[in-house]
Amino acid sequence: MRINKKRLKTSMLEIGNIGKDSTGGITRLAFSHEYKVAAWRLSQLMEDAGLEVKQDPLATIYGRRDGEDNTLPAIMFGSHLDTVKNGGLYDGLLGIMSGLEVINTLNDLGITTKNPLELVAFNAEEGSAMGGTFASRVIAGLISPDKSFLQDHLPDYNLRPEDLLASRRNLNEIKAFLELHIEQGRVLEGENIPIGIVTGIAGITRYQVEIIGEANHSGTTPMGLRKDALVTAAKLILEVENIARELGEPFVATIGTLEIKPGAVSIIPGEVELIIEIRDLDQTKIDVAGGQITDYLNQISKDIQIERIVNKTPVKTAPDIVNIIEKACKKLGISGRKIISGAGHDAKEIARKVPTGMIFVPSIAGKSHCPEEKTSWEDIYLGTEVLLETILSI
Template sequence: MSRLNDMLQEIGGIGRNEDGSITRLGASEGYFQALEQVKMRMEALGMKAEQDPVGNLHGILPGTDPEAKSIVLGSHLDTVIKGGVFDGMLGVTGALEVVYRLKEQGRALKHPLEIWGFNLEESSPLGGTFGSRCVAGMVDAEAPGYAERLAKYGMKPENVRAAKKDLDKYGCYLEYHIEQGDKLDSAGLDIGVVSGIVSVVRYEVTAHGISNHAGTTMMPSRKDALVGMSKLIVGADARARELDDTLVFTVGKLSVAPGQENVIPNEVVATFEMRHMDKAVTDQFYADIQAMAKEISNCEFTFVNTVAKYSTPCDPALIDTIDHVCTRLNISHIIMPSGAGHDANPMAHEGVPIGMVFVPSVKGISHHGDEWTDPKHIDLGADVLYETVLALDKTDL
């Protein structure tokens, strides 16, 4: 295999379980082992590398123009429980591959090149994209109870404050990542040029019924909260399929009370999550769900919005640059949204232009030990990333 594939399998394999999956949680021993492996390679390439106060890895390759803004590459070093090799680590090792190629070809960039390996991108009690949000100054370490959560990871509020960077010096942020869906693999395409990162909107939905004896309450008299919630879930799923072919709807958490076999449920709480690039679509979908709820006689419903992370567009100039690179290299590609969140989100929300390069996930599998991207696609994506960096270095950003 190529240098990049070897590096990815070696570092990305840290935290391997007996079943072949990877568990390398943020701030864990395995996480810091991986961080040190990447840091060692950065330093061998002549980069200044350091671990920041919240456990992110940051490397800098100076440019020839001290006034030029930085080209920033990055992704995360952690995984979910029993995840795969590629999610996150591909972006970090792919960024290292760019530096390897620059050194081999004797190229010196005008712009500084920075690489981030972020901590705790995956969901945790500190919130997803924790490391990159700290760098962007988006974490409120003074929020009630947050200091206690930080302490569980060996951190204090002052660590969060000290991790904030001046992002005005960043000309752009590029993230190389597996798609984590099946669009590219199903279509037989090599590269996805990301147009933006979709909204994530969640509601806590509660169905209110009436508990009663399961044996003595006849069917016409029941106010079964679980039956009512089931009707709403099935109806919402069907409406999502009708409304837009890129709208996704998920109920990933459900609790039933009182939770006894012989008692009719009086309360069911579920999380309704919807994702789409267009806020108008998620707003319409939510209105449709509320209308359905009013037609369900089994129970009454209440809705509480818990998450509203609206879509993050990629920078049009970066999209065009990546698109032109793919065309010039004769690589099949498509412009497409990302259905998952990434460390690029916080960068964009603080005004840094972002771009993303996707490579196919075989069968659309991710966050699972069977996650796989063919070695040829790993190298093709690195070609695109490298050529994009060279193209951007010719501009003023």
């Protein structure tokens, strides 16, 4: 192995433990004090590695390393520095610290790449009032600052609309983007394969559904005279499950939130609000499912409103880069398999503008967004080695 395992582990633990509490969970929310401390210390480590470090108004950090020809577009790699509340060590951070280790290894080996390199640590990937993958969407020019919800929330983070414009990047300056990330599922672990080569990142659609029934006394209203909104909701939930199973893998559908009004033991539910989330790699399948759900709702009740509140389309990673990662695995004698990502990532946003590749390493028991989140150090070293080889090949 060319990378320095000890250096990678030490730096990962140092930055990763910023925001750790007594329960072992890590909370490094976007724009928080903990985020700023981690960003400051990471910038120091990046400078120590000889990178030219910059921070944009959204507190995304860039570190640039010269290539043989600095007029060529850069190869960018990295991930996000923020975490969820009470999250784990590896989500996001792995992609940054493995990238830093790649830079340090190139320094050790005295290698100058043809193209310049850029290591990036994105802010606000995890969901917030501004939505997930915030910084990467801003950088890719996918958010216009005049959106009303932004006007409401930007002041909470001491941000102005012009800060968003100033954080946009000209992505013609980037030749390729790479992100090493934990799988957050259990496919790789189940097959005992250390490397996942991501071929696509699922699109996400969410429907808000409002079912109107009739609230009434639970003791005096006979079954035949009821309009129970929750019973209608129950039928819908089962149908959504059927539709998802029939469309087949990797299609998934989930109803994870449901509100019953007025919500008392002795009152027939008068209203139910729920959100249906569907994910797939194929937007057509997502739209077909949406149509089937709407048709079913129209069949079972007239008092239902359905509205699509989220529609993030799926993206494919660049086939050329998938090939390069596959070859890197073969060359290094490390087994890898193609995989899709059901979770969203910064790479998904950047992939809309730049040829992008993603490398997964296994999550033990598939756990993520919790203190138990874990990936073996051996898999982290293998993933970093594949990242290094991929960057050199590109």
